Structures are given as C-alpha cells and as structure tokens.
Amino acid sequence: xxxxxxxxxxxxxxxxxxxxxxxxxxxxxxxxxxxxxxxxxxxxxxxxxxxxxxxxxxxxxxxxxxxxxxxxxxxxxxxxxxxxxxxxxxxxxxxxxxxxxxxxxxxxxxxxxxxxxxxxxxxxxxxxxxxxxxxxxxxxxxxxxxxxxxxxxxxxxxxxxxxxxxxxxxxxxxxxxxxxxxxxxxxxxxxxxxxxxxxxxxxxxxxxxxxxxxxxxxxxxxxxxxxxxxxxxxxxxxxxxxxxxxxxxxxxxxxxxxxxxxxxxxxxxxx
Amino acid sequence: xxxxxxxxxxxxxxxxxxxxxxxxxxxxxxxxxxxxxxxxxxxxxxxxxxxxxxxxxxxxxxxxxxxxxxxxxxxxxxxxxxxxxxxxxxxxxxxxxxxxxxxxxxxxxxxxxxxxxxxxxxxxxxxxxxxxxxxxxxxxxxxxxxxxxxxxxxxxxxxxxxxxxxxxxxxxxxxxxxxxxxxxxxxxxxxxxxxxxxxxxxxxxxxxxxxxxxxxxxxxxxxxxxxxxxxxxxxxxxxxxxxxx
Numbered sequence: 001x002x003x004x005x006x007x008x009x010x011x012x013x014x015x016x017x018x019x020x021x022x023x024x025x026x027x028x029x030x031x032x033x034x035x036x037x038x039x040x041x042x043x044x045x046x047x048x049x050x051x052x053x054x055x056x057x058x059x060x061x062x063x064x065x066x067x068x069x070x071x072x073x074x075x076x077x078x079x080x081x082x083x084x085x086x087x088x089x090x091x092x093x094x095x096x097x098x099x100x101x102x103x104x105x106x107x108x109x110x111x112x113x114x115x116x117x118x119x120x121x122x123x124x125x126x127x128x129x130x131x132x133x134x135x136x137x138x139x140x141x142x143x144x145x146x147x148x149x150x151x152x153x154x155x156x157x158x159x160x161x162x163x164x165x166x167x168x169x170x171x172x173x174x175x176x177x178x179x180x181x182x183x184x185x186x187x188x189x190x191x192x193x194x195x196x197x198x199x200x201x202x203x204x205x206x207x208x209x210x211x212x213x214x215x216x217x218x219x220x221x222x223x224x225x226x227x228x229x230x231x232x233x234x235x236x237x238x239x240x241x242x243x244x245x246x247x248x249x250x251x252x253x254x255x256x257x258x259x260x261x262x263x264x265x266x267x268x269x270x271x
Numbered sequence: 272x273x274x275x276x277x278x279x280x281x282x283x284x285x286x287x288x289x290x291x292x293x294x295x296x297x298x299x300x301x302x303x304x305x306x307x308x309x310x311x312x313x314x315x316x317x318x319x320x321x322x323x324x325x326x327x328x329x330x331x332x333x334x335x336x337x338x339x340x341x342x343x344x345x346x347x348x349x350x351x352x353x354x355x356x357x358x359x360x361x362x363x364x365x366x367x368x369x370x371x372x373x374x375x376x377x378x379x380x381x382x383x384x385x386x387x388x389x390x391x392x393x394x395x396x397x398x399x400x401x402x403x404x405x406x407x408x409x410x411x412x413x414x415x416x417x418x419x420x421x422x423x424x425x426x427x428x429x430x431x432x433x434x435x436x437x438x439x440x441x442x443x444x445x446x447x448x449x450x451x452x453x454x455x456x457x458x459x460x461x462x463x464x465x466x467x468x469x470x471x472x473x474x475x476x477x478x479x480x481x482x483x484x485x486x487x488x489x490x491x492x493x494x495x496x497x498x499x500x501x502x503x504x505x506x507x508x509x510x511x512x513x514x515x516x
Binding site: 030054057058059072074075104 | 298315318327371376407410412414451488503506
C-alpha cells in the first residue's frame with residue numbers, strides 16, 4: 001500500500017455535511033452530482049463542471065478534508081509513479097524489454113532500469129526472456145507510455161510459484177493497513193506472497209492452494225466490514241491443527257535467492 | 272387516446288434493465304423495452320492491434336450493432352449490412368461524447384450490441400444497454416447516455432414508438448441525451464414532420480430519456496450494491512464498509 005493510502009485511512013472521520021448530495025461511502029455512477037459548492041475540490045475519478053463536482057466512474061464516494069474522490073468498483077489498472085507491479089515479459093528488444101502489466105498498453109523496461117553491468121553485445125533474452133515474470137517499479141507514466149525499472153530493493157525476477165489475477169481496485173484490501181492483511185496470510189501459511197498494484201498476485205509455498213482461496217475470498221468480500229477477522233478465522237479453520245510453517249516467509253526487501261545476477265561486481269561474471 | 276397496445280401517448284413500454292449479465296465481458300447489460308431486447312458487452316480498454324488505427328491522444332471506440340438472425344419475423348442474414356453499419360456509427364458517435372477517451376491513449380474500447388428481439392426502436396434500446404455496460408465496466412464517463420424515441424400519429428405526439436405503430440406513424444424520431452449536461456448526442460428522423468412539431472416531439476423524447484436515465488442508474492445500483500448486500504447477508508452481516516475498513 002502506498003503511503004498516500006495509509007494517511008487516507010488514518011484521517012479522522014468527518015461529520016456529515018448536509019451540502020453533500022452523496023455522503024462518504026455512498027454508491028455513485030458516472031455523472032452523479034456529489035456536491036454543488038466551491039468549497040470542495042474534485043479528487044480522483046471526479047470532475048468539476050461549473051460549481052458542482054460530479055463522479056466520473058462507478059464507485060464509492062470518499063470525502064477527505066474537502067477533497068472528493070471516488071473509489072472505483074470496476075475498471076482496469078491505472079498505473080501510478082512508484083507503484084510496484086508484477087508483469088510478464090512480452091518482447092525482447094535491442095535496448096530493453098516490453099512488459100505486459102495488464103494495462104491497455106505495455107510498459108517498457110529500458111536497459112538503464114536494470115541493476116548491474118551488462119556487457120555490450122549481450123543477448124538480452126538471457127537476462128529476461130519472453131514469459132518471465134518480474135516484480136518491478138513504475139518510474140514514469142506519460143502519454144507516450146509506461147516505464148518500469150528494477151532499480152528498487154524490492155524488484156526481482158520471480159521464479160516458479162503460482163500467479164493469479166484479482167481486480168486491481170481490491171489490491172489495497174488484500175495488502176491491508178500497513179500491510180497487515182498480507183503479512184497475516186504470509187505468517188500463517190508460510191507462503192511467499194507478492195502483490196502487484198496491478199492486481200497480479202504471485203504465490204509460492206506449500207500451502208499455495210489455500211492462499212489462492214483466501215485471495216479470491218478477499219477479492220469477493222473486499223468491501224464488507226470485518227474482513228481481517230473473517231480471513232483469520234478462515235485460515236485457522238482450513239489449516240491443519242498445529243500447523244507451523246517450516247520456514248519464515250521472506251521479507252519483500254530480502255535479496256532474492258536464485259537466478260540473481262545482481263551484486264556481481266566481478267567483471268568476469270557480468271553478462 | 273389509446274394506442275395500439277393500450278398505452279397512453281406519453282407512456283413507455285414496460286422497461287427491464289439489468290447490469291452485469293455477461294460473465295466474460297468487462298461490463299454488460301440487457302435492456303428490454305416491451306419486446307425489443309438488446310444485450311451489450313464492453314471489452315477493454317485494451318491495446319489496439321493495427322497500429323495505424325491507434326490515436327496517441329485518446330482511445331478509440333468500436334461499436335458493433337448486430338441483429339441476430341431470429342430477431343425479426345423474417346430471418347436476418349447474419350453479418351454486417353448497410354443498416355447495421357450505419358447504426359453502429361451513430362451509436363458510436365452518441366457514446367463518444369460521454370466517455371473520457373483521453374484517459375486511455377492508444378487503446379481501444381469495444382462495445383458489442385446484439386438485438387435479440389426487434390420490435391421497433393432497437394437503436395434506442397441498444398444505446399441504453401451500451402451506456403449501462405460502459406459504466407459497469409468502470410470506464411470513466413462524464414455522463415450516462417439515455418435514449419428514447421418519440422413520434423406523431425395523426426394529431427397526437429407519442430413516446431416510445433413500438434411495433435405496428437412504426438408503420439402507421441407519420442414520423443419516428445430517436446433521440447440520445449446526456450441528462451446531466453442536457454445535451455443531445457443523437458438525433459435522427461424517419462418520415463415527415465411539420466417544422467412546428469419538431470421541437471415538441473424532441474421535448475417528449477427527452478422526457479422519455481429522463482425516465483430511462485433513472486432506470487439505468489437503478490440497474491447499476493441493483494447490481495453493485497445488491498451484490499455487496501447479498502455477499503454480506505451470506506456472511507450474516509449487515510454493514511458494508513465501502514472503500515475502507
């Protein structure tokens with residue numbers, strides 16, 4: 001979860017403003033008027049027309065300190081700078097890779113976005129080949145396209161494991177406040193789980209089937225109260241009695257164990 | 272005056288609208304106006320393959336209006352026809368002004384509309400269905416588009432021209448309307464109408480659009496809020512927390 005989302009949650013709940021035609025948590029469709037007042041600013045998925053603020057998408061209204069936004073209930077992933085995403089290498093070019101990150105257009109990973117030294121004339125397919133999964137960071141998204149980079153301690157190539165897709169609008173719920181939900185799942189099952197902001201979830205471990213069920217459950221029930229409690233109960237009911245994970249799941253920041261070409265200062269090992 | 276099917280002049284046929292009827296499409300809807308039935312599915316926004324069609328400033332919208340072979344008394348020959356190509360085009364233009372296409376450069380949004388049963392005013396039903404399906408797919412829009420027909424029989428203005436009426440009316444005038452912006456995005460006319468009547472007929476059609484607009488919003492609410500409530504009920508809970516815990 002991004003820092004911005006965390007502060008959003010911590011803001012104290014405001015008193016209901018009678019001026020608002022749609023209150024916090026109300027359902028809106030495109031074109032619904034939320035307020036007629038210049039005191040409010042249109043945030044995400046909202047726009048101003050004259051004195052009024054309207055919703056642009058189907059979703060739930062969120063009121064934060066006179067900024068109105070709509071939390072979408074449906075739609076494709078909208079990339080943001082700094083998001084960590086999981087993508088599949090789609091094509092290898094002479095100076096980079098095209099990565100499918102479930103957006104209308106592929107992202108580009110330039111050579112400059114890769115850590116370590118790459119000798120000229122190297123076959124780039126040896127670094128990342130078509131079909132490889134990578135966990136990368138979005139560094140820019142403009143009209144011209146989306147760029148991703150591996151220049152982040154969390155970024156890595158993903159080996160093995162299971163991949164499933166959830167609705168990208170539900171990702172904040174799967175991660176939970178300050179990562180509470182995801183760390184609960186990891187701790188209880190001992191699986192390595194990585195969630196991309198684009199709704200792609202990577203699962204590796206002995207109990208991967210159970211984690212798949214849990215992730216799908218969260219996708220389904222994301223907007224219903226008491227989610228963490230239900231997930232905890234569900235995990236307890238479905239794990240064998242006295243189940244203790246064999247090894248602690250890896251921290252996102254831990255160096256990846258295999259297939260690592262990083263930290264190879266020695267020239268002879270470079271590609 | 273009573274109409275052929277017993278309706279009042281300004282009465283719309285029984286309306287059925289339902290969102291999210293297709294599982295595989297990003298968004299979908301079915302709309303029934305009397306026996307006229309349209310089903311719409313939305314796919315995308317996704318990458319547009321055939322790069323020369325791409326627009327680097329905005330997404331392009333592709334609309335396919337299709338009548339299934341069993342939709343009328345006489346079998347419709349499958350495949351695009353002169354008529355369906357034209358209707359696809361006018362529907363696309365009616366929807367384009369409402370969708371925030373500039374948010375998805377180089378992409379395509381595809382709308383497939385099938386007419387399952389035709390009994391006049393099919394383009395209107397198709398437009399209503401497409402509009403719900405687009406909102407259901409989570410596509411940003413400035414407004415929903417609702418659409419209705421109006422016409423004139425003898426001295427009476429009639430709303431929602433249907434069935435046999437289409438053959439006896441002097442005029443049949445479909446209108447697509449954005450209720451928030453109060454703008455007309457489609458206006459066609461079949462037949463003759465004195466100049467003094469045109470304004471009145473358009474006004475009547477807009478009145479119909481506003482009624483249908485409320486039903487469109489209701490259909491979306493039923494799907495999304497209803498779904499949440501059903502899941503909550505299954506879990507024995509009553510509260511929906513919205514976007515936050």
